[in-house]
Amino acid sequence: MTAGIATSATTDTPIGPFTTIVDSAGSVLASGWTESIDELAPLIHRTLRPTDIRQAGDLGSVTEAVDAYHRGDFTAIDGIPVSQVSGEFLVHAWTVLRKVPAGAPVTYSEFAALSGRPAAIRGAASACARNAAALFVPCHRVFRIGGGMGGFRWGLPAKQWLLAHEQG
Template identity: 70%
Template sequence: MSTADFSTVETPIGPFTALVNAEGAVLAAGWTADAENLRQLIHPRLRPAELRERESLGSITTAVTDYHRGELSAIDTVPVSQHSGEFLLHAWEVLRKVPAGDPVTYTEFAAISGRPDATRAAANACARNAAALFVPCHRVLRIGGALGGFRWGLPVKRWLLDHEERAA
């Protein structure tokens, strides 16, 4: 029976919770205080049976706090563990390389993920990403700059994009 640790920290856009495995890799994260909801986003092969609340997750909590204060690169090296098919895993790796302050369109994201005709698959990679912030799906927009969707709400996505533009 596996257990994941979680911690919630206040940010300028509300509570942010991260769940980590025993190795310290982020399994799920988002702007919520509902750790159980985050647990359900984790692929069944990685989903922990139990959750254990911690006051802090050490360097991960520090990275979240630093990012929200303007140190955008603080999230870049936080380890993440997600499970899916080859394309989604690759797309999530690609998302981690999209620079803060320089968002891409879903079409551009599909192209840099190696499948230029797979815009819907690229959008699906964003929708199925459980490790928000650390896999920055908020950096993908519709053609023309429209926000598109975001699990944590469009006001959060707008704040993140504006924050990155100001701090970049």
């Protein structure tokens, strides 16, 4: 089952273009620092994947939240709905990740513990790697023990910028 028609918009940010795809209810399906819908659409779970993605100049409150976040209002993204589908642990981990505050990043081990499965460090890393809704589900706030950045779909320079931006 697919989700029908979705809408996308791209916003300029200090670290490059940021594109968001939302469903008809305004829930984020995928987002990231790219101008390419073709790069984002495959990240959407097949049961949510739209049959058509139409471009818009603006997505209202979603675009406002992206702009506000990049200007320093880190809570602006918190109220934006996100739709992602996967197994029980990943869906729960994404919900937990949305509660990790800006400026207080956690290690993969800490993220696994916050998600209720302290031994599931690889599962926590998988939740970050499989997250389609970058920024709104802030996987950039998770790093390796010892301070290593770990991976980030949108590049380590972007992750470093985001973490520094959130530190003020």
